[in-house]
Amino acid sequence: MSVNVLSTPASDVLFSKQAIWQQIDDFALDALYEEINLDNKPGLVCPSGNGSHSDMNYDTFIASIQSLRGYFATLSAYGHDNKDFDDIKKAGIEQEIKMRQATNNINTHKGAIFNLGFASAAIGKCLQDNQTLTTQNICAQIVESWQYDLTHRLERKADSHGQQMYKKYGVTGAIEMVATGFQIIQNIALPCFYETLYRTQDFEKAAMQTLMTLIASLSDTNLVWRGGMADLTNAQTIAKQFLQAGGVHQPKWRQAVSTINDYFIHRNLSPGGSADLLAVTIFFYKVENEFNPSV
Numbered sequence: 001m002s003v004n005v006l007s008t009p010a011s012d013v014l015f016s017k018q019a020i021w022q023q024i025d026d027f028a029l030d031a032l033y034e035e036i037n038l039d040n041k042p043g044l045v046c047p048s049g050n051g052s053h054s055d056m057n058y059d060t061f062i063a064s065i066q067s068l069r070g071y072f073a074t075l076s077a078y079g080h081d082n083k084d085f086d087d088i089k090k091a092g093i094e095q096e097i098k099m100r101q102a103t104n105n106i107n108t109h110k111g112a113i114f115n116l117g118f119a120s121a122a123i124g125k126c127l128q129d130n131q132t133l134t135t136q137n138i139c140a141q142i143v144e145s146w147q148y149d150l151t152h153r154l155e156r157k158a159d160s161h162g163q164q165m166y167k168k169y170g171v172t173g174a175i176e177m178v179a180t181g182f183q184i185i186q187n188i189a190l191p192c193f194y195e196t197l198y199r200t201q202d203f204e205k206a207a208m209q210t211l212m213t214l215i216a217s218l219s220d221t222n223l224v225w226r227g228g229m230a231d232l233t234n235a236q237t238i239a240k241q242f243l244q245a246g247g248v249h250q251p252k253w254r255q256a257v258s259t260i261n262d263y264f265i266h267r268n269l270s271p272g273g274s275a276d277l278l279a280v281t282i283f284f285y286k287v288e289n290e291f292n293p294s295v
Contacts, residue, residue, distance in 0.1 A: 017077070017080070017127075018073075020076070020127065021073035021074075021076040021077050021124075022073050023290070024072055024073060024076045024120050024123055024287070025069065025070060025071070025072040025073035025076070025120075027072075027283055027286040027287055027290070028068075028072040028112075028116045028119075028120060028283055029065055029068060029069060029072070030282075030286060031116070031279045031280070031282040031283035031286060032065045032068070032109065032112055032116075032279050033065060034203075034207060034279070034282050035207075035275055035278050035279040035282065036058065036061045036062070036065070038204065038207050038208060038211070038278075040254070040257050040258055040261055041208075041211060041261070041275065042215070042235075042257065042260045042261045042263075042264040042269075042271065043261065043264030043265055043268075043269045043270040043271060044270055044271065044272070044275050045057060045058055045060070045061055046058065051261070051264070051265060051270055052226070052264060052265050052267075052268045052269055052270040053270060055106055056103070056106050056108060060103050060104075060106055060108055061108050061109075063102045063103055064099050064102055064103050064106075064108035064109045065109070066102065067095075067098050067099050067101070067102035067103075068095065068098075068099065068109060068112070068113070071091070071095045071113070071117070072116060072117065072120040073120075074091060075088065075091060075117045075118075075120040075121045075124070076120045076121065076123050076124040077124060078091065078121055078124065079120070079121030079122055079123065079124025079125040079128070079141075079145075080124030080125065080127055080128045081124070081128075082125075082128070083121075085146060085149040085153065088117070088118070088121055088146075089154070091117070092113050092114060092117050095113050095117075096110055096113055099113065111174055111272070111273070111276035112276060112279060114174055114178065115174065115177070115178060115182075115276055115277070115279075115280050116279065116280060116283060118142055118146065118150075118178050119138060119142070119182075119280060119283060119284070121145075121146075122138045122139070122141035122142045122145065123138055123287065125141045125145060126138055126141055129141075132291075132292060133287055133288065133291040133292060134288060134292060135182075135185070135186055135190055135284040135287075135288060136186065138284070138287070139181035139182050139185075139186055140181060142178060142179075142181050142182075143179070143180065143181040146178075146179070147179045147180070147181075150175055150178060150179040151175070151176075151179050154175060164225070171219045171221055171224050172219070173221045173273070174221075174273070174276070177277070182277070182280060184214070184217060184218060184277065185277060185280055185281050185284065188213060188214075188217055189210050189213060189214055189277060189278070189281045190281050190284055190285065192209060192210045192213045193206050193207070193209075193210045193281055193282070193285055194206075194285070196209040196210065196247075196248065199249070200248065200249070202248075205248040205249075205253075206248075207278065207282065208247075208248050208253075208257065209243075209247045209248045210278055210281055211271075211274060211275070211278045212239045212242050212243055212247060212257075213239075213243065214271075214274035214277050214278060214281075215235060215236065215239040215271045215274045216236050216239035216240045216243060217236075218271075218273060218274050218277065219232065220232065220235075220271045220272070220273040220274050221273055222270055222271060222272035222273050223235050223269055223270070223271055223273075226267075226268055226269050226270060227267060227268070227269055231267060231269055234267075235264070235269055235271065238260055238263065239260070242256055242257070242260060
C-alpha cells in the first residue's frame with residue numbers, strides 16, 4: 001500500500017488515510033498474536049502452557065488482544081493530526097480500562113498499549129511529514145515529539161513494579177525505553193530478527209532467537225521484580241549461553257529452549273518486558289516490509 005496520500009484525489013484522501021490507520025492497527029494486533037503464539041517461551045504464557053503465571057492463560061491474552069482492536073488506528077490518526085500528548089495519554093488510559101474489563105482486571109497488555117501506542121502515533125507523524133516508514137524514522141519521531149513529555153509529565157506511580165525496581169536497583173523500565181526511541185530494538189533486536197529470518201526463512205526461529213537475544217540484553221524489570229538482580233543476571237547468562245551454543249541454529253534448539261523454560265518456571269521468572277519488546281520488533285518488521293519492500 002502506498003503511503004503517499006498527498007497525491008491522492010481529494011475525495012479519496014480520507015479513505016486512504018483510514019485504510020492506512022486500519023493497516024497499522026492490523027499489524028499491531030498481528031504482532032501481539034505472533035508473540036503469544038510463539039510456543040515454549042521461557043516463563044511466559046503460550047498456547048501450550050501458562051509459564052510462571054497462575055493468574056492468566058492463553059485465552060486471557062486472546063481476549064485482551066481482541067479488546068485492543070481499533071486503538072492503534074486511533075493512535076496513528078492522533079499522531080498524524082498532531083493531537084496533544086494528553087490526548088494520547090487519555091486514549092491509553094481508556095484502552096487499559098477496556099483491556100482489564102476483557103481480562104477480569106488482569107494486566108496482560110499494559111506494556112503493549114504504551115509501547116505500540118506511541119509507535120503507532122509516531123507512524124502517523126511520519127506520514128504527516130512525508131517520511132519513509134522505517135524503524136529509525138518512527139523512533140526518531142517518538143524522541144522528537146514526546147521524549148520531554150514522557151520523562152517529565154507522565155505520572156510515575158510510586159507503588160508500580162517499575163518504580164519500585166528503579167528505586168531499589170536503579171533499573172529503568174518502559175517509559176525510558178520508549179522515550180529514548182527503543183534503542184535496544186533498533187540496535188540489537190530488529191537486526192537479529194532480520195538476520196535470523198534471512199538465514200533460516202523461518203518466522204518462528206527468528207522470533208525465538210530475537211526473544212532470547214532480548215532476554216540476554218535487557219534489564220527486564222519483570223525479572224527483577226520476581227527474582228531480584230541475582231535472578232536477572234542468571235536469566236541473562238542462560239540466554240547468552242543458548243545463543244553462544246548456536247541459538248535456534250543448533251540441531252536441538254527446541255529441547256534447549258524447553259530446558260530454559262523449565263528453569264524459569266521453577267524459579268517463577270517471567271521476562272514480560274522482553275516479550276513486550278519482541279512484539280514491538282515484529283510490528284516494526286511488518287511496517288517496514290509492507291511500506292518499504294526493498295528494506
